[in-house]
Amino acid sequence: MIPVLECLVALPFALSAIVAMLRDGPRTRIAWIAASAPLAGLLILAWATPAILRGEVLQVSYPWLPQLGLNLTLRLDGFAWLFAMLVLAIGALVVMYARYYLSRQDSAVRFLSFLLLFMGSMLGLVVAGNLLLLSMFWELTSISSFLLIGFWSQQKEAREGARMALVITGGGGLALLGGVLLIGRIVGSYELEVVLASGALLRAHPWYPWALMLVLGGVFTKSAQFPLHFWLPHAMAAPTPVSAYLHSATMVKAGVFLLARLHPALAGSELFFYTVSGIGAITLLLGAWHAIFQHDLKGVLAYSTISHLGLITMLFGLSTPMAVVAGVFHILNHAIFKASLFMAAGIVDHEAGTRDIRKLGGLRRLMPFTSALAIIASLSMAGIPLLNGFLSKEMFFAVALDAPDSEPMRIVTGLAALLAGILGVAYSLRFVYETFLGTGPRDLDTTPHEPPRWMKIPVEILVLLCVAVGLAPALTVAPVLDTGARAILGDAMPAYSLAIWHGFNLPLAMSALGVVFGVALYRVLDRVLDLHAINSRPTGRDAFWRNLELLFVFGNRVSEALANNSLQRSLLMLVLAAVVVAGIPAWSEGLPLSLTGNQPLPLLGWMVWLVMMGAALGALRLYRQRLLAVIVLGAAGTMLSLTFVLLSAPDLALTQLLVEMVTLVLLMLAMNYLPDRSTVEPGRLRQWRDGAIAVAAGLGLAILAYAVMTQPADTVAGEILARAQPEGYGRNVVNVILVDFRGFDTFGEITVFAIAALVVHACLRRARMAPEKRIEGGHVQLPVPADLAQILFPLTLTVSIFLFLRGHNAPGGGFIAGLVLAVPLLMQYVIQGVASVESRFGFDYVRCIGVGLVVAVASGLASLLFGVPFLTSGHLDLHLPLIGQVPLASAMGFDTGVYLVVFGGAMLMLSMLGTIKGSRRKDAQRHALDPDARSPQTGGRA
Numbered sequence: 001m002i003p004v005l006e007c008l009v010a011l012p013f014a015l016s017a018i019v020a021m022l023r024d025g026p027r028t029r030i031a032w033i034a035a036s037a038p039l040a041g042l043l044i045l046a047w048a049t050p051a052i053l054r055g056e057v058l059q060v061s062y063p064w065l066p067q068l069g070l071n072l073t074l075r076l077d078g079f080a081w082l083f084a085m086l087v088l089a090i091g092a093l094v095v096m097y098a099r100y101y102l103s104r105q106d107s108a109v110r111f112l113s114f115l116l117l118f119m120g121s122m123l124g125l126v127v128a129g130n131l132l133l134l135s136m137f138w139e140l141t142s143i144s145s146f147l148l149i150g151f152w153s154q155q156k157e158a159r160e161g162a163r164m165a166l167v168i169t170g171g172g173g174l175a176l177l178g179g180v181l182l183i184g185r186i187v188g189s190y191e192l193e194v195v196l197a198s199g200a201l202l203r204a205h206p207w208y209p210w211a212l213m214l215v216l217g218g219v220f221t222k223s224a225q226f227p228l229h230f231w232l233p234h235a236m237a238a239p240t241p242v243s244a245y246l247h248s249a250t251m252v253k254a255g256v257f258l259l260a261r262l263h264p265a266l267a268g269s270e271l272f273f274y275t276v277s278g279i280g281a282i283t284l285l286l287g288a289w290h291a292i293f294q295h296d297l298k299g300v301l302a303y304s305t306i307s308h309l310g311l312i313t314m315l316f317g318l319s320t321p322m323a324v325v326a327g328v329f330h331i332l333n334h335a336i337f338k339a340s341l342f343m344a345a346g347i348v349d350h351e352a353g354t355r356d357i358r359k360l361g362g363l364r365r366l367m368p369f370t371s372a373l374a375i376i377a378s379l380s381m382a383g384i385p386l387l388n389g390f391l392s393k394e395m396f397f398a399v400a401l402d403a404p405d406s407e408p409m410r411i412v413t414g415l416a417a418l419l420a421g422i423l424g425v426a427y428s429l430r431f432v433y434e435t436f437l438g439t440g441p442r443d444l445d446t447t448p449h450e451p452p453r454w455m456k457i458p459v460e461i462l463v464l465l466c467v468a469v470g471l472a473p474a475l476t477v478a479p480v481l482d483t484g485a486r487a488i489l490g491d492a493m494p495a496y497s498l499a500i501w502h503g504f505n506l507p508l509a510m511s512a513l514g515v516v517f518g519v520a521l522y523r524v525l526d527r528v529l530d531l532h533a534i535n536s537r538p539t540g541r542d543a544f545w546r547n548l549e550l551l552f553v554f555g556n557r558v559s560e561a562l563a564n565n566s567l568q569r570s571l572l573m574l575v576l577a578a579v580v581v582a583g584i585p586a587w588s589e590g591l592p593l594s595l596t597g598n599q600p601l602p603l604l605g606w607m608v609w610l611v612m613m614g615a616a617l618g619a620l621r622l623y624r625q626r627l628l629a630v631i632v633l634g635a636a637g638t639m640l641s642l643t644f645v646l647l648s649a650p651d652l653a654l655t656q657l658l659v660e661m662v663t664l665v666l667l668m669l670a671m672n673y674l675p676d677r678s679t680v681e682p683g684r685l686r687q688w689r690d691g692a693i694a695v696a697a698g699l700g701l702a703i704l705a706y707a708v709m710t711q712p713a714d715t716v717a718g719e720i721l722a723r724a725q726p727e728g729y730g731r732n733v734v735n736v737i738l739v740d741f742r743g744f745d746t747f748g749e750i751t752v753f754a755i756a757a758l759v760v761h762a763c764l765r766r767a768r769m770a771p772e773k774r775i776e777g778g779h780v781q782l783p784v785p786a787d788l789a790q791i792l793f794p795l796t797l798t799v800s801i802f803l804f805l806r807g808h809n810a811p812g813g814g815f816i817a818g819l820v821l822a823v824p825l826l827m828q829y830v831i832q833g834v835a836s837v838e839s840r841f842g843f844d845y846v847r848c849i850g851v852g853l854v855v856a857v858a859s860g861l862a863s864l865l866f867g868v869p870f871l872t873s874g875h876l877d878l879h880l881p882l883i884g885q886v887p888l889a890s891a892m893g894f895d896t897g898v899y900l901v902v903f904g905g906a907m908l909m910l911s912m913l914g915t916i917k918g919s920r921r922k923d924a925q926r927h928a929l930d931p932d933a934r935s936p937q938t939g940g941r942a
Contacts, residue, residue, distance in 0.1 A: 391469070
């Protein structure tokens with residue numbers, strides 16, 4: 001069977017990786033490659049449409065971490081099908097639009113790669129059938145939207161908008177995760193199908209209010225509900241294709257999607273009713289009111305989006321079956337007209353050079369076709385008859401007049417709906433009149449004109465849908481709406497009619513009043529207040545940055561009070577915390593100590609142990625002479641490697657030895673920015689204190705290690721030894737543990753290692769300077785010939801590949817092989833300098849890390865295709881001519897990812913550290929002569 005749902009989610013991610021590896025070239029070719037992901041996804045949805053329209057639910061599930069209740073479950077029902085169709089269809093149009101919108105200076109490869117990552121994250125969220133999986137995709141949407149909003153990183157507004165969006169939605173994501181965990185504990189499962197069927201159990205539980213509030217925290221932050229709505233207008237610093245996509249079918253719609261998805265489980269209580277409908281109503285009116293006073297075209301549309309999101313939230317809060325149908329209907333209609341409006345605003349900006357409506361006006365004469373499209377979409381947003389927005393607005397009025405609970409509640413919701421209709425007409429009229437009608441334009445640097453033909457096609461398609469749905473809803477949208485709403489309501493699906501004319505009734509009268517009073521409100525505000533002279537203050541933004549600054553100040557004060565910017569004090573507290581955390585359980589429960597060791601220590605072992613102890617004590621004695629201390633510590637590390645050899649752990653010995661070599665280079669590079677000698681430690685009391693803590697920590701760790709090593713052999717170790725060959729297909733038990741039994745831990749470790757390397761790169765990439773440019777007197781004559789490193793590299797590469805290939809059955813593996821390959825390059829950096837090596841080698845370490853992570857993930861996901869958990873190993877024996885039998889384990893693919901990440905990460909960190917500007921040695925020497933001097937960079941002493 002073809003993995004349909006798997007391909008639907010995987011395609012955007014795969015194309016994102018492919019596009020990212022392309023070079024910026026012909027825009028049309030890159031755009032077609034990117035557009036193939038949503039187009040292929042639409043074909044998959046078309047294949048699934050007959051089954052979905054029959055009411056079937058397509059679902060696949062793979063065990064991922066079943067012990068934690070996390071399964072890779074993908075579930076496509078009618079509502080997910082409707083939302084996926086929006087994500088893919090509008091995504092394809094946005095890709096086409098972006099092809100002509102981006103300037104020559106903008107990287108189409110980077111932009112479209114981020115866009116596809118965003119699309120895949122949203123698709124994964126939509127079809128996720130497990131709440132933990134949904135939370136993961138939820139966070140991916142926040143991260144990918146951060147990259148898109150901050151695409152123009154050279155602009156301060158883009159950076160601030162991206163940070164604000166990430167902080168707000170990321171915080172909401174943490175709240176959502178807490179709510180999901182509570183729901184899972186209450187229901188007993190994180191599977192969406194089980195949760196949706198357990199609404200009564202969930203609402204009756206004492207934890208229900210907490211779970212509901214946490215989930216709503218995620219919903220309200222993502223969908224920009226009051227009082228956390230302020231981040232959305234500042235996300236307008238993103239390119240217009242991003243704004244069109246983010247506001248119509250993705251990101252902000254994720255919140256209302258989740259609200260609708262969990263509606264059967266969470267709705268039905270007074271807490272849900274009053275909280276959701278109340279917040280939705282406030283957001284509806286607040287967003288509409290602020291939209292009237294915006295001078296930026298995208299600002300008007302951003303606040304109108306906030307208002308419409310409040311409308312949808314209010315509908316789901318009312319919770320009647322008809323309210324749910326109206327909410328789903330408006331999700332669909334809003335996506336169509338809002339995407340077209342943002343694209344039209346982008347065309348105006350692209351061709352007129354500004355989005356300030358105070359400088360625009362009269363564009364109907366210069367851009368007649370674009371003006372007609374934008375006016376039709378604006379009329380749909382205002383809810384004018386014969387357009388799709390009118391149908392869902394009229395349904396909203398009817399639902400508001402039939403609100404549950406009481407007559408006063410119906411009056412309140414009816415008045416709120418009428419006021420929202422009036423405000424919606426007012427801001428829509430301002431958008432149209434002051435941009436395309438009236439007088440102008442004024443003070444433009446260029447003469448506006450129509451855009452390229454293909455740039456208008458996405459807008460034309462969307463506007464045509466606005467008209468088609470408005471004129472013939474029963475033929476165009478009725479089956480789609482019925483399928484999407486029925487997936488939420490089930491048997492509670494109400495009877496309704498989608499038609500242009502329902503006779504003279506109260507909702508129609510409210511629509512008419514909304515138009516009349518909306519036009520009047522705009523005219524009165526414009527004449528009395530002079531809208532051009534009003535500058536609305538972004539109070540939410542100011543409060544956000546003020547609170548964030550206060551948080552940083554508080555953190556700095558706590559840090560200064562605890563650590564005083566002193567590395568020694570930070571290490572002191574870290575060691576103390578470790579002693580306390582490890583000592584409490586050891587004291588309360590005891591350690592299983594056996595005074596009789598299982599393995600006697602031979603004479604060679606005693607000698608190695610004595611040398612290691614002597615080196616450790618020597619480093620303690622010589623710590624002020626930094627170079628000697630590093631050499632003595634290297635001797636201790638070498639003796640530790642020999643100890644691993646003595647204990648029959650060659651993998652650990654080889655790893656330790658390579659780590660010592662790389663660490664030695666790291667310390668030597670760090671010493672380049674430090675004085676030759678460290679400062680004198682003040683006070684004997686402090687020395688006794690530090691000595692006592694060090695003895696306690698060292699003695700505790702020694703006791704713990706001894707307790708572990710003297711345990712009986714027939715525990716976990718015996719089981720792993722027995723299962724390594726038959727289940728992991730490897731004789732090297734250590735490697736089998738790393739890439740199979742605990743492969744998920746290893747994947748987490750290489751991910752953290754990759755992040756650490758990228759953080760070092762981000763911090764130091766603007767401070768690069770070749771060492772030979774910093775050392776006075778030119779190059780230093782080294783006793784090692786420069787050609788030696790070049791000779792060593794191919795030999796070491798051969799050894800590295802050999803260790804990698806044998807790692808599953810003999811000492812070696814990806815981690816060791818990656819470090820082995822890094823050593824000769826480090827020698828070249830030290831001997832020949834960075835500029836010389838990188839001019840010939842030209843290796844992109846960042847891309848190497850990315851490829852390694854992709855390979856590791858792909859090899860892990862491949863096991864899911866065979867119905868086994870993530871990263872489960874498989875085995876294959878190949879019989880090749882002349883070579884014979886070649887055993888292959890699928891874990892080699894994961895080990896390849898480890899190999900690339902370790903090599904790329906180690907080289908990236910060490911090469912960056914070796915080339916920073918830093919303080920000159922003479923500055924460090926001067927500071928060493930005055931140990932009491934307080935450096936502005938390092939702060940005070942411990």
